[in-house]
Amino acid sequence: MxxxxxxxxxxxxxxxxxxxxxxxxxxxxxxxxxxxxxxxxxxxxxxxxxxxxxxxxxxxxxxxxxxxxxxxxxxxxxxxxxxxxxxxxxxxxxxxxxxxxxxxxxxxxxxxxxxxxxxxxxxxxxxxxxxxxxxxxxxxxxxxxxxxxxxxxLPVLYLLDHFHHPGPTPTPAGLSVRRAGLTTREGQVVDLLTTGMTAAAIGRILGISERTVSKHVQNAYDKLGVHDRLLVAADRRSADHLRIPPPRERVPDLAGT
Structure with missing residues (x-):
């Protein structure tokens, strides 16, 4: 296991x-x-x-x-x-x-x-x-x-794919422009955030501190023009048209921390 x-x-x-x-x-x-x-x-x-x-x-x-x-x-x-x-x-x-x-x-x-x-x-x-x-x-x-x-x-492979293939995917008009302002690290944090992971869990996956994750989240919120996780998730779903398994189905030890 x-x-x-x-x-x-x-x-x-x-x-x-x-x-x-x-x-x-x-x-x-x-x-x-x-x-x-x-x-x-x-x-x-x-x-x-x-x-x-x-x-x-x-x-x-x-x-x-x-x-x-x-x-x-x-x-x-x-x-x-x-x-x-x-x-x-x-x-x-x-x-x-x-x-x-x-x-x-x-x-x-x-x-x-x-x-x-x-x-x-x-x-x-x-x-x-x-x-x-x-x-x-x-x-x-x-x-x-x-x-x-x-x-x-799967979440690791999903993150790696976006990390190594950052090219554009079909997105609604205007969203791609807003997403273009994110740095690579901010994009990684947002991708993991929308899976339901906490800042602590995201930090452990990316090898950065929880405080640094929070800074990236705040920067991403500002650039995306949203103010909470649910709105970011809605933006990402409308952009990528993807569903990944809920975190409790994938990494329960991480998702609950």
Missing amino acids: ITAATVLQLSRQLLEVPPAGYLEAAADCIHELIPSDDVVWIQGNWRDDSFTVWRRSLRGRDASAEQILRCGYQSPVVQSCIQTPVDLSPRRLSDLSAPDHNAAAVRQAQQCIGREQLCLMVNVYSPIAGRCWVITRDDTDFSDREMADAEQI
Whole structure:
């Protein structure tokens, strides 16, 4: 079982990795916490067929972005993301492989990526575009305990994605201008604040003092033109159209401090 201390160590370790090595470092950490055959990072958009795929493979799979594009769209995992794009909860292929799914598409996705799949969405910028990590195994399915572990590390991967990919996402008119005034650190604090974490918990994740967190929060409030956590959360939801699991479902030891 992944503990709060493990999550804190993971976040600090990965935040110190330079951008060029962050995917490899993150994949190694994911593999250590949730043993796998492959760890795949995918950035894709089925609307314009643009894909970037990075893979840490122990099985020697070398599926191209084009192959993933061909087999991926009809896969249960992708269809689940399209049907509920605001839900960033971990998705296990075996939970989605109901009889009504296209069996051929399931087999193609398994041959291309891996027999058992656990998908962690970290950014959705349209119903058919986003970034995710896919953890795969051929021998055994992912257990309920590993699903719980995936929920524990998801906030760290979500934060890292925004840290290393700060580019614009579709936002309502005017909001992107207001968000543009935030520094990188203020953006990190706001992202964690809207998950329900306290200043103390945010400080432990980012390795800064609670007082410094409070200063960043106040600066962000001033720049966003809001005055409390609920309004910031409303701004972020309208901007990113995302749902992440409530903190009590992810890191209870942190969320309650």
